[in-house]
Amino acid sequence: MRTQVAIIGAGPSGLLLGQLLYKAGIDNIIIEQRSADYVLGRIRAGVLEQVTVDLLKQAGADKRMNEEGLPHDGIELLFKGKRHRIDLNGLTGGKRVMVYGQTEVTRDLMEVRAQEGLTTVYEASHVQPVDFESDKPKVRYEKDGQVHEIECDFIAGCDGFHGICRASAPQDKIKTFEKVYPFGWLGLLSDTPPVSHELIYANTERGFALCSQRSATRSRYYLQVPLTDKVEDWSDEAFWEELKKRLDPEARANLVTGPSLEKSIAPLRSFVTEPMRFGRMFLAGDAAHIVPPTGAKGLNLAASDVGYLSQAFVEYYKEQSEAGIDRYSEQCLRRVWKAERFSWWMTSMLHNFPGEGEFNTKVQEAELDYIVHSEAGSTSLAENYVGLPLV
Ligand code: FAD
Ligand code: DHB
Numbered sequence: 001m002r003t004q005v006a007i008i009g010a011g012p013s014g015l016l017l018g019q020l021l022y023k024a025g026i027d028n029i030i031i032e033q034r035s036a037d038y039v040l041g042r043i044r045a046g047v048l049e050q051v052t053v054d055l056l057k058q059a060g061a062d063k064r065m066n067e068e069g070l071p072h073d074g075i076e077l078l079f080k081g082k083r084h085r086i087d088l089n090g091l092t093g094g095k096r097v098m099v100y101g102q103t104e105v106t107r108d109l110m111e112v113r114a115q116e117g118l119t120t121v122y123e124a125s126h127v128q129p130v131d132f133e134s135d136k137p138k139v140r141y142e143k144d145g146q147v148h149e150i151e152c153d154f155i156a157g158c159d160g161f162h163g164i165c166r167a168s169a170p171q172d173k174i175k176t177f178e179k180v181y182p183f184g185w186l187g188l189l190s191d192t193p194p195v196s197h198e199l200i201y202a203n204t205e206r207g208f209a210l211c212s213q214r215s216a217t218r219s220r221y222y223l224q225v226p227l228t229d230k231v232e233d234w235s236d237e238a239f240w241e242e243l244k245k246r247l248d249p250e251a252r253a254n255l256v257t258g259p260s261l262e263k264s265i266a267p268l269r270s271f272v273t274e275p276m277r278f279g280r281m282f283l284a285g286d287a288a289h290i291v292p293p294t295g296a297k298g299l300n301l302a303a304s305d306v307g308y309l310s311q312a313f314v315e316y317y318k319e320q321s322e323a324g325i326d327r328y329s330e331q332c333l334r335r336v337w338k339a340e341r342f343s344w345w346m347t348s349m350l351h352n353f354p355g356e357g358e359f360n361t362k363v364q365e366a367e368l369d370y371i372v373h374s375e376a377g378s379t380s381l382a383e384n385y386v387g388l389p390l391v
Contacts, residue, residue, distance in 0.1 A: 003029045003119075005313060006139040006152040008127055008165055010039055010120055011303040012102060013285030014158035015109035019059035020310035026317055027151055031127055031141055033159075034047050038109060040103055043189055045200070046212050046220055047072075047184035048098040048105070049387030052303040058390035061108040068098035068215065075191050075385065077368060078202035082247055084372035085198070091375075092384035099199075102299055121148075129155045129168050132281035133381040152327075155281040156309060158302075158336035161271070163287045169278045181292060181347060182354055183207070186225045188239050192258040194219045201294075202246050203364060207352040208294075219256075222293075224351055225265065236260045267297045268292035270344055272336060275329040276305075282328060284309055289336050294350060301339050302385060305332050307390065326381035332335055334391065342384040 005021055007014045010032035017279040019106045021028045032039065048056075048069070056062045073089035073096050089096050107178035113120060124141040131137050132155050135197040157165025166174070185208075207224035215218055221243055225234075240257040247255065271290040278285045285302030309333050312324030351366050353360055 001029065002147065002151045003027045004152060004317070005033065005154045005156055005276055006150045007156045007158055008109075008129065008139060009157070009159035009163060009287070010036070010104055011158060011160055011285065011302070012109065013287075013306050014156070015106060015113060016059055016061075016303060017156055017158060017284065017306040017310055018118060018120075019061060019109055019112060020055065020306065021313060022116060023059060024310065024314045024318075026313055027223060029119070030113075031124045031139055031150070032122050033127055034177070035122050036120075038105055040110075042102070043103060043187065043220075043264065044169050045090065045102040045293070045296065045299035046099055046214065047300075048100055049300045050095055050097070050305070051387050051390055052300050053098050055303050055307050056108070059109065059112070061105075061112045061293070064104065064108055065098065065100050069098045070102070070213070070215070071096050072099055074198050074199055074200055076196065076200045077372060078200050078204075078248055078251075078268055079368045080365060082239055083200065083248055083251070086372070086385075088382045088386050091379045092386050097296075097386055101259060105299070116244055126166055127159075129157065129165055129281050132168075133170075133279035135280065137280045142334065153280070154313065156306075157281055157283040157287045158285055158306070161290055163166040165281060166273055166283055166287050169281070173275075173278060175274045176276070177270075177272045179270040179344070183224050183351060184227050184229070184240070184265045184267045185210075185222045185293060186229065186231070186234055186265050187220065187222045187263065188236070188260045189214070189218065189220050189262040190258045190260055190322075191217060192219050192256040193217055195247070195255045198272075200247075200251065201346075202348055203350045203368060204246040205352070205361070206242070206246050208350045209243055211247075211251070226354075227267065229265065231263050236263075239263070260353045266293065268294075268347065270340055271334070272340060274333060276332050277325070277329045279332060282309055282325075284332075288332070289340070291340055292347040294346040295339065295343035295385065297339040297343050301336060304335055304390060308332055331391070335388065338384070338388055345353060
């Protein structure tokens, strides 16, 4: 088999890249180690920046998002028992975010790909990028007991944090930067109406909490938990009781509880790989970087990476120019590091850090007080939250 771009991984970055390339007339095949249902079963991000919304439109996968997504003009910060609104729209000259789940984004991208009859190989094992430092790269994999090889011009490593692409990069040419946080997020999805119209990010003495949503009838909540906790330790009742304790009286009174549809714990990590290109292999999304979820940036960074990468391939094939692919890593990393900084800052300001003591708590409260009462402070949060412009 031969294609122009072989994409490893059918998460949001691989599927979006595939669709953007197809729209630009560039051939691609996606190789994914799991089944489509498994990929769709992972409940993750929920907030899309305008840049991501625009790319989904460009990919022709925006119909259901436009009908069912929830545009949000603000968020609320809860600390010292009171909520304060950040007017995202007013502070950014009219920008907003779209609340629409990663599962739905993935499903929409899978559907348009299937409609166009494009090839995705699911349940491929032993996937391996080969010869990417030559001008004849290949992807090798096994399926139904047989070894297959795809010859290509380029490999896109869209295979997430635990993928094979970053792991295959030459060790003397790669540098990684990492920060691991001493807690995780326990998430719960339920068919209950959201506690409030807008998202609430709460700093409390019992730890961080986030009230998010997927629709008028489906909610997503998160609690900061110790890394040692297991999902099995948390009954639905225990989750709701703890969440109530971390809310303000009005939200507590409004909270509708119900059985969980899904519950999982995610560790929090900051991680960046430099560079994001190794010869003819390009890393994108979680394969190259991880942010703690507090700033809602993971999925959005994955989308902006593949926005840059698709543009670079268009320049290569349509204008015979390598300028885009040569610029790719540096261009992405400038944006990535700003999102890393924002996500680290939101995480530092909103969580309870074991062992940091009361001085840390007082500084967090002062910072939150400054952010909500200073236009400069609120604007800085707002412009990062809605997403910095592409450069
Ligand atoms: P992924 O979604 O990880 O997709 C990579 C794909 O590659 C997967 O389908 C995987 O099966 C496949 N793959 C892996 N290895 C191979 C291989 N060897 N061969 C072939 N295929 C392979 N972000 C937020 O903004 N908010 C959140 O609340 C949030 N929660 C999260 C919770 C968890 C548990 C995790 C892991 C991430 C969370 N994120 C969140 C981050 C966000 O979901 C990711 O940034 C986003 O999924 C990145 O998309 P991706 O396509 O780059 O990677
Ligand atoms: C969601 C997740 C986040 O990390 C975040 O900051 C906002 C919303 C969510 O899953 O809805």
